[in-house]
Each structure stands twice: as C-alpha cells, then as structure tokens.
Amino acid sequence: MPVDNCVEFGWQDLETRGFLYHSHLTTGMHVVVNAAMSADGKLSSRRREQIAISGEADFERVDRLRADSDAVVVGVGTVLADDPHLIVKDDTLRAQRRENDRPANPARVVVDSSGRTPTDAAILDDAATTYVCLSEAASVERRAALAGRAELVTAGDERVDLLRAFATLQEQGLEQVMVEGGGELIFSLFDAGLVDELRVFIGPKIIGGRDAPTLADGEGFVTEFPSLDLESVDRLDDGVVLTWCVADR
Ligand SMILES: NC(=O)c1ccc[n+]([C@@H]2O[C@H](COP(=O)([O-])OP(=O)(O)OC[C@H]3O[C@@H](n4cnc5c(N)ncnc54)[C@H](O)[C@@H]3O)[C@@H](O)[C@H]2O)c1
Numbered sequence: 001m002p003v004d005n006c007v008e009f010g011w012q013d014l015e016t017r018g019f020l021y022h023s024h025l026t027t028g029m030h031v032v033v034n035a036a037m038s039a040d041g042k043l044s045s046r047r048r049e050q051i052a053i054s055g056e057a058d059f060e061r062v063d064r065l066r067a068d069s070d071a072v073v074v075g076v077g078t079v080l081a082d083d084p085h086l087i088v089k090d091d092t093l094r095a096q097r098r099e100n101d102r103p104a105n106p107a108r109v110v111v112d113s114s115g116r117t118p119t120d121a122a123i124l125d126d127a128a129t130t131y132v133c134l135s136e137a138a139s140v141e142r143r144a145a146l147a148g149r150a151e152l153v154t155a156g157d158e159r160v161d162l163l164r165a166f167a168t169l170q171e172q173g174l175e176q177v178m179v180e181g182g183g184e185l186i187f188s189l190f191d192a193g194l195v196d197e198l199r200v201f202i203g204p205k206i207i208g209g210r211d212a213p214t215l216a217d218g219e220g221f222v223t224e225f226p227s228l229d230l231e232s233v234d235r236l237d238d239g240v241v242l243t244w245c246v247a248d249r
C-alpha cells in the first residue's frame with residue numbers, strides 16, 4: 001500500500017520496501033520537521049538560550065534522522081542563538097553514509113534573508129556542504145562574505161521564498177530534508193504547505209514565558225489550520241515522541 005505523503009518507516013526502509021510516497025512539492029522532496037518541545041510547548045527560554053529538552057535516547061534518535069537525511073535545515077534565528085553544527089555525531093552512522101556513497105554528513109541549510117549568518121558560524125565549517133538561502137534583500141557585502149563558505153541560494157524579495165528555495169535545493173538532489181527549527185521557520189514552512197511530517201519530542205520540563213519560542217511562531221493561523229494524522233506515539237527518555245503526517249491541504 002503506497003504510503004501517502006508520510007513515511008511510516010525510516011528512509012532506507014522506504015526505499016527497500018519500494019513504497020511510493022508523494023510530497024507536498026511537485027516531485028520527490030519529503031520534508032520532516034523534527035523538534036524538541038517542553039511539556040508546555042516551548043522550544044527554548046525567553047532568552048532564546050539552548051535548553052536541553054531531549055534526553056540521551058532522543059538525541060540519538062535525532063542523530064539517526066540526520067543520518068537518514070540529505071539536508072538539515074534551520075533558520076538564522078537558530079544559528080544566531082545556538083551556533084549549531086548540524087552534523088551526524090555517531091561515527092558508525094557517518095561511516096554507513098560513506099559506504100552508501102553519501103557524504104559523511106548531510107548538507108546544512110540556513111534560511112537567512114539578509115545574510116546574517118556569522119562568517120565564523122560552526123555551520124560554515126568544512127564538515128559538510130552548506131547552503132545559505134537569501135532573499136534579494138541581502139547586500140552585496142553579505143553575499144561576498146558568505147560566498148566563499150557556502151552555496152548561496154536567492155529566492156524572494158524580502159523574506160526567503162521557501163517554495164522556490166526548496167525547489168532549488170531539490171534540483172541539487174536534496175530530497176529527504178529534515179527541519180530542526182526554530183519556531184518562525186517551522187510556522188512558515190507549514191504556511192507554505194511544505195511540511196510532510198512532524199516529529200516532536202515532548203520533554204519533562206516546564207519552561208514558560210509568553211515570549212519564549214514555541215514550535216510554530218510567526219503570524220499564526222486564524223481560520224484554516226494544518227491538519228495532522230497521528231502515526232505513532234513512542235515513549236522515550238522521560239518524554240514521548242509524537243509522529244504526525246501532515247494531511248494534504
Ligand atoms: N528545541 C528545539 O528542537 C529547537 C530547534 C531549533 C531551534 N530552537 C530554538 O529556537 C529559537 C530560534 O527560533 P526563531 O523562531 O527565533 O528563529 P528561526 O531559527 O526560526 O529563524 C527565523 C529567521 O529566519 C529568517 N527567515 C528568512 N526567511 C524566512 C521565512 N520565509 N520564514 C521564516 N523565517 C525566515 C528570518 O530572519 C527569521 O527571523 C532558539 O532559541 C533556538 O534555541 C529549538
């Protein structure tokens with residue numbers, strides 16, 4: 001039975017089982033949003049400092065999902081707050097990728113309209129290819145600063161046009177895409193109809209704070225809301241991982 005727009009198995013399983021799946025994009029890209037959320041729905045504190053919400057087992061799950069992916073995507077807000085590296089941490093998983101003729105690490109993608117990604121950001125090191133998705137608002141100076149460190153994708157006038165940017169990434173062969181956050185980017189991806197699957201680890205913390213980032217920030221939906229089909233609930237560490245398919249709009 002073809003898996004409609006949602007992967008019930010790991011990526012390799014999907015390929016070996018020959019299941020067909022379709023994505024919200026015109027052809028093969030499959031976008032999985034994966035985040036860790038406190039019991040009260042926050043991604044970090046109001047100070048936007050990184051807070052460990054995942055336990056050891058969930059961090060390992062995230063590492064496996066990265067290893068299964070062609071690209072890991074974050075917004076520049078996350079780069080500025082956490083200076084993430086976004087590589088596969090487990091040596092065996094990296095070796096398996098190389099054995100499968102894949103780069104040791106998935107590509108890294110930053111959604112960053114004006115090119116605010118610092119040139120000394122960990123995400124720009126040589127551990128993996130990095131794409132910086134800019135809009136036309138990015139200055140010549142910022143483009144020149146980033147050009148030597150990353151592949152530049154330009155889409156959109158003010159904010160990054162996510163549909164066009166993701167279509168360009170797909171042309172680069174990036175089909176299995178994992179989005180780690182943050183809340184602004186996750187909302188925009190849902191708003192653009194680009195999300196196929198949502199996996200959330202809900203961890204044993206209360207963070208609170210009316211200004212703390214949540215799973216989906218941005219403008220918010222007011223009349224029509226993305227609909228989710230629950231695929232699985234798995235207990236992990238002292239929390240749970242919920243996996244939803246995003247229903248076609
Ligand atoms: N717990 C988790 O799983 C997790 C994961 C990632 C980030 N975080 C946290 O989230 C916070 C950062 O999230 P955030 O919401 O501030 O920033 P973000 O990472 O979502 O980046 C948003 C920024 O991306 C840029 N952008 C360009 N085009 C855009 C578009 N079309 N749509 C949306 N953004 C666009 C804008 O500058 C925007 O401000 C940090 O505190 C970080 O620690 C938590």
Ligand SMILES: Nc1nc(=O)c(N)c(NC[C@H](O)[C@H](O)[C@H](O)COP(=O)(O)O)[nH]1
Nearest residue numbers: 036051052053054082084085086087180
């Ligand atoms: N899965 C997950 N559990 C958490 O408890 C937590 N705080 C994050 N937060 C995501 C983090 O803010 C960055 O997006 C990168 O996940 C960091 O990546 P590196 O470890 O530097 O590769 N993510």
